[in-house]
Amino acid sequence: MMSDLKVYSMASDPIYIGTGGYTIGRVDNTIVRDPITRIPKIPGSSFAGTMRFYSALKLQSAFKEEYRMNPSKRKVIDNLEKLFNNNLEEWMKYEGNKWSMMKCAGQDDKPNEYYENDEEIEKMDSKKSGHCGHCIVCKTFGYSKDSKSQQGIAFFSDLNIIFFPVYTREGIMWITSKQLLEFAEISIEGVEFPQGEKVIVVQRSEKNKEGNINLGWLNLPYEIKHYPIADELPDDIKKYIQNKIVLVPDDLISHIINSNLEVRTSVSIDPLTGASKVGALFTSEAIPRGTVFYGDIRLIERPVSNDMPSLSQVEAMLKDASRYYESFGIGGMVTRGFGRMKVFIR
Numbered sequence: 001m002m003s004d005l006k007v008y009s010m011a012s013d014p015i016y017i018g019t020g021g022y023t024i025g026r027v028d029n030t031i032v033r034d035p036i037t038r039i040p041k042i043p044g045s046s047f048a049g050t051m052r053f054y055s056a057l058k059l060q061s062a063f064k065e066e067y068r069m070n071p072s073k074r075k076v077i078d079n080l081e082k083l084f085n086n087n088l089e090e091w092m093k094y095e096g097n098k099w100s101m102m103k104c105a106g107q108d109d110k111p112n113e114y115y116e117n118d119e120e121i122e123k124m125d126s127k128k129s130g131h132c133g134h135c136i137v138c139k140t141f142g143y144s145k146d147s148k149s150q151q152g153i154a155f156f157s158d159l160n161i162i163f164f165p166v167y168t169r170e171g172i173m174w175i176t177s178k179q180l181l182e183f184a185e186i187s188i189e190g191v192e193f194p195q196g197e198k199v200i201v202v203q204r205s206e207k208n209k210e211g212n213i214n215l216g217w218l219n220l221p222y223e224i225k226h227y228p229i230a231d232e233l234p235d236d237i238k239k240y241i242q243n244k245i246v247l248v249p250d251d252l253i254s255h256i257i258n259s260n261l262e263v264r265t266s267v268s269i270d271p272l273t274g275a276s277k278v279g280a281l282f283t284s285e286a287i288p289r290g291t292v293f294y295g296d297i298r299l300i301e302r303p304v305s306n307d308m309p310s311l312s313q314v315e316a317m318l319k320d321a322s323r324y325y326e327s328f329g330i331g332g333m334v335t336r337g338f339g340r341m342k343v344f345i346r
């Protein structure tokens with residue numbers, strides 16, 4: 001069995017996911033881009049990695065203090081509901097979760113330790129062990145041990161841009177193109193896409209049927225059409241962008257996005273003196289606040305094992321964990337006000 005979850009996301013801060021070390025032109029810290037379209041994106045590996053962390057965090061924070069502080073109690077847990085409070089979500093009651101630790105969130109630093117059964121569970125030491133290999137986090141995102149290795153249930157695509165905010169004389173508008181909409185599986189039946197240098201403003205007021213519009217520094221002729229393009233989006237995204245969408249030709253979209261990225265100059269601070277380091281100015285580019293992304297998460301049920309969480313438990317966990325992106329964000333420079341975004345999983 002398989003199920004596909006759609007992911008829509010809107011950046012509430014600029015998003016910075018660095019390539020680590022390239023310098024392009026005047027920018028020191030460049031972001032990850034699709035190698036073919038050159039459009040920036042959030043790699044599936046970053047999205048999955050933070051989701052793993054937030055899932056483990058959600059699970060651990062829901063468990064009672066006494067359980068976390070007293071690992072020896074793990075042995076006697078026959079019924080999770082007896083120990084954990086009754087307000088636990090259904091996915092948190094998955095049997096294997098009694099092995100779960102915060103360590104399940106990150107890289108496995110003890111891949112050779114594996115505990116097979118309940119008698120051995122008391123040997124576990126949350127300070128020493130790596131992934132537990134039993135809980136819903138390990139089962140969903142996969143783990144690798146000396147004796148056992150298991151691919152996860154969930155596979156994360158990249159989060160690609162579908163609507164990108166650009167300053168215009170008319171206020172902020174969101175640009176998109178045929179290619180971006182098709183990729184996001186947004187229905188475009190009957191939609192006429194612009195050719196040449198003309199753009200189409202979707203669903204704006206009737207008062208100017210034609211004219212010119214500036215998308216950043218680019219000034220382009222436009223005409224108005226009425227298409228229900230934003231209708232499939234979550235309401236919390238739709239309310240910002242509907243009536244402010246501009247369709248641009250596929251061969252212009254990458255160009256416009258790349259010339260309207262956020263570029264910030266920062267100063268490196270010496271952590272000992274608190275003063276700025278001499279000559280330590282650096283520039284970073286980022287995907288701007290308001291950008292809308294689309295991706296998917298594929299859940300694949302493994303018929304071989306009988307002790308796996310159900311796909312609906314996994315789906316519920318991912319939906320719960322995704323709320324952490326609003327407060328803790330994704331990517332780099334989160335302490336400088338980058339990275340927060342709203343994530344909607346359907």
Ligand SMILES: [Zn+2]
Pocket residue numbers: 099100101104131132133134135136137138139
């Ligand atoms: Zn685990």
